[in-house]
Amino acid sequence: MIVTIDGVAASGKSSVSSGVAQALGVPYVSSGLLYRAATLLGLEADLDLRGAPGLLKLLGTHPVRLEPLAGGNRVWQGERDLTDDLHSTRVDRGVSVVAALPEVREWVDAQLRALPEPFVAEGRDMGTNVFPHAPHKFYLTASARIRAERRARERPEDVPAIEADLQRRDELDTVQSAPAPDALVIDTGPLDLQGVIDTILTRLR
Ligand SMILES: Nc1ncnc2c1ncn2[C@@H]1O[C@H](COP(=O)(O)OP(=O)(O)O)[C@@H](O)[C@H]1O
Numbered sequence: 001m002i003v004t005i006d007g008v009a010a011s012g013k014s015s016v017s018s019g020v021a022q023a024l025g026v027p028y029v030s031s032g033l034l035y036r037a038a039t040l041l042g043l044e045a046d047l048d049l050r051g052a053p054g055l056l057k058l059l060g061t062h063p064v065r066l067e068p069l070a071g072g073n074r075v076w077q078g079e080r081d082l083t084d085d086l087h088s089t090r091v092d093r094g095v096s097v098v099a100a101l102p103e104v105r106e107w108v109d110a111q112l113r114a115l116p117e118p119f120v121a122e123g124r125d126m127g128t129n130v131f132p133h134a135p136h137k138f139y140l141t142a143s144a145r146i147r148a149e150r151r152a153r154e155r156p157e158d159v160p161a162i163e164a165d166l167q168r169r170d171e172l173d174t175v176q177s178a179p180a181p182d183a184l185v186i187d188t189g190p191l192d193l194q195g196v197i198d199t200i201l202t203r204l205r
Pocket residue numbers: 007008009010011012013014015016150151153154188189191192193194196
């Protein structure tokens with residue numbers, strides 16, 4: 001059984017997915033971390049992030065592995081744990097360019113589809129493209145200001161700068177971010193984290 005939780009940047013996908021997954025006793029899968037890992041490695045290798053061949057060669061010679069756990073996902077490249085380096089402002093700013101490359105999307109999708117069920121999968125296109133047959137789909141939204149205020153607790157920049165970056169990323173991610181027609185859309189603005197998790201669990205039960 002697969003539950004998909006998609007949504008715009010900083011709408012609560014990973015926190016909510018983690019809470020839902022823990023309540024269900026299954027792992028959750030954060031697809032965005034794979035896009036972030038490809039971006040980080042491209043930046044570190046000084047590659048042009050718009051160039052798929054260079055990135056794919058790098059990912060082929062230095063394979064990246066997602067470790068899905070209920071409490072939090074980790075991403076490995078060999079023995080190196082990349083996880084703590086994936087949420088920098090530098091990666092935030094480059095990731096949508098990398099995620100627009102069809103070859104990189106195929107690389108991510110193949111890894112996700114190889115994972116053993118059951119799990120909760122979160123990202124942008126889990127319910128539309130990657131797992132269209134999932135029986136339970138959710139889509140999280142909130143205003144850019146609310147999302148920026150939440151993310152400001154995790155980043156050094158101020159709220160207006162974060163809000164501008166989120167809006168820019170929303171725009172670049174538009175193509176892959178449409179909600180599945182059969183997803184329940186949840187405006188998380190008026191809800192706290194537990195409120196969103198409970199809304200989803202109620203629907204699942
Ligand atoms: N409903 C909510 N109310 C308050 N804070 C929230 C809510 N959902 C998420 N958050 C907080 O917002 C931040 C971004 O959430 P996160 O799960 O990282 O979002 P995403 O995975 O969509 O980027 C985190 O600090 C998280 O704790």
